[in-house]
Amino acid sequence: MAVSWSSSGIDVHLAWRRETGRTGLAAAIRAAIREGRWQPGATVPSTRALAQDLGVARGTVTRVYADLAAEGYLRTAQGAPTRVATAGTLPQSAPRPTPWDPAPRWDLRPGRPDLTAFPRAEWLAATRRALHEMPATELGYSNELGVPRLRETLAGYLARSRGVLADPARIAVCNGYSHALALLTQVLRGRGAAEIAFENPSLYLFRDIVAANGSRVVGVEVDEHGIDVSAVGSPAVVVTAAHQYPMGVPLAPHRRAELTRWANDSGAFVLEDDYDGEFRFDSQQVGALQALAPERVVYAGTASKTLAPALRLSWLVLPRSLVEPVRAAMLDSGTRPPVLHQLALAELIDSGGYDRQVRRRRTEYRSRRDRLLAMLPENLAPRGISAGLHLVLMLPEDGPTEAEVLASCRRRAIGIEGLGSYWMDSPRPGGLIVGYGAAPKHAFNGAAQTLVEALWEVTP
Numbered sequence: 001m002a003v004s005w006s007s008s009g010i011d012v013h014l015a016w017r018r019e020t021g022r023t024g025l026a027a028a029i030r031a032a033i034r035e036g037r038w039q040p041g042a043t044v045p046s047t048r049a050l051a052q053d054l055g056v057a058r059g060t061v062t063r064v065y066a067d068l069a070a071e072g073y074l075r076t077a078q079g080a081p082t083r084v085a086t087a088g089t090l091p092q093s094a095p096r097p098t099p100w101d102p103a104p105r106w107d108l109r110p111g112r113p114d115l116t117a118f119p120r121a122e123w124l125a126a127t128r129r130a131l132h133e134m135p136a137t138e139l140g141y142s143n144e145l146g147v148p149r150l151r152e153t154l155a156g157y158l159a160r161s162r163g164v165l166a167d168p169a170r171i172a173v174c175n176g177y178s179h180a181l182a183l184l185t186q187v188l189r190g191r192g193a194a195e196i197a198f199e200n201p202s203l204y205l206f207r208d209i210v211a212a213n214g215s216r217v218v219g220v221e222v223d224e225h226g227i228d229v230s231a232v233g234s235p236a237v238v239v240t241a242a243h244q245y246p247m248g249v250p251l252a253p254h255r256r257a258e259l260t261r262w263a264n265d266s267g268a269f270v271l272e273d274d275y276d277g278e279f280r281f282d283s284q285q286v287g288a289l290q291a292l293a294p295e296r297v298v299y300a301g302t303a304s305k306t307l308a309p310a311l312r313l314s315w316l317v318l319p320r321s322l323v324e325p326v327r328a329a330m331l332d333s334g335t336r337p338p339v340l341h342q343l344a345l346a347e348l349i350d351s352g353g354y355d356r357q358v359r360r361r362r363t364e365y366r367s368r369r370d371r372l373l374a375m376l377p378e379n380l381a382p383r384g385i386s387a388g389l390h391l392v393l394m395l396p397e398d399g400p401t402e403a404e405v406l407a408s409c410r411r412r413a414i415g416i417e418g419l420g421s422y423w424m425d426s427p428r429p430g431g432l433i434v435g436y437g438a439a440p441k442h443a444f445n446g447a448a449q450t451l452v453e454a455l456w457e458v459t460p
């Protein structure tokens with residue numbers, strides 16, 4: 001429901017859906033303030049007027065206003081009307097992490113695999129075989145969607161390992177997920193879908209790519225079941241369904257059904273970022289969402305976690321309607337992954353080397369996760385521990401702030417990230433995203449031990 005109301009000098013225009021309740025109303029008002037529709041310093045509608053317009057109890061609006069005042073979006077004063085906070089005092093999301101160059105002494109940065117575990121000998125052998133066997137014609141201008149042999153191989157691999165409904169004709173091989181996301185943003189914008197919803201929290205880098213490609217980014221809350229599907233109203237949404245990045249929850253079965261039903265009914269697209277789907281540690285496998293609605297879900301996978309980010313190899317499994325637009329966008333982008341790398345990856349998968357690498361890495365990362373959990377203070381309640389290369393530590397409200405913990409880590413040359421930069425709006429409870437993939441094997445225990453020391457230093 002959109003409400004337009006302006007008798008207090010503020011143009012309400014709230015995009016609020018009743019079923020999203022109080023949380024959704026707060027999110028709609030935050031968005032109106034961030035987007036400047038509720039201008040800094042303006043008087044907001046009275047609780048009575050807004051409640052009447054929305055058809056909700058006045059107490060609901062009062063509580064939402066109180067929450068937003070506590071977050072710094074609104075200013076309340078005894079006997080005076082409630083106002084939007086002034087521009088300089090509006091909450092900002094935390095600054096982006098300061099990059100490390102060279103790499104930190106103790107590398108607990110999330111989203112990175114152990115680069116020393118790249119299977120050099122197997123990659124070399126796969127490249128040699130690929131080079132030996134490739135016909136000369138492969139050295140021409142390659143197919144925009146990728147080398148046919150790799151697309152065949154990926155179709156088989158994704159079907160058996162992730163349950164993807166994968167037809168080689170619908171696969172596009174890209175230069176990493178970042179490239180794939182830029183292409184999709186352009187393609188969707190060309191079809192009139194110039195807004196993409198992201199989970200809140202989510203990785204800022206990808207939101208920036210969407211914004212840089214001309215589309216609007218909006219945030220949707222994540223709870224213990226994954227993204228709040230009832231609050232999605234954009235023509236496209238990016239989800240990390242197997243292991244929400246960064247909070248680590250899998251998208252619950254009822255939410256998966258709800259999301260694909262919504263996409264089918266509304267004609268929206270879902271982009272499933274399956275960035276670490278191979279690294280599930282508990283017995284309960286979480287298959288790809290794409291299989292539930294292959295004409296509405298774009299599946300995206302990457303070699304950045306299983307092999308190395310430097311390969312810049314990723315793949316999309318597309319709904320039929322997007323194959324030709326993506327091919328055309330790929331041609332326009334002028335960027336294509338090198339044919340030799342594509343053929344080497346096909347060789348590695350076909351020879352069983354890729355599966356061996358995934359199994360070895362899974363065993364090692366599970367062992368690191370277990371060691372880290374055993375060392376961490378109990379009150380930090382680690383989250384998202386059943387998969388992937390990272391876990392999240394929530395900082396207790398009566399303890400040190402996120403900035404204090406990050407400063408303590410920086411003093412010890414620990415590379416780590418805070419949750420702050422992942423939120424799209426106001427400051428929330430602080431947390432740390434601990435990557436247990438990045439450190440070389442010999443340095444992991446030292447990194448974990450140094451983190452524990454950094455936490456102790458700032459704990460009262």
Ligand SMILES: Cc1ncc(COP(=O)(O)O)c(C=O)c1O
Pocket residue numbers: 111112175176177178179203240245273275302303304309313314
């Ligand atoms: C959430 C998420 N998705 C996808 C990727 C893969 O990105 P790329 O393939 O561009 O390396 C990453 C890598 O850090 C990630 O963290």
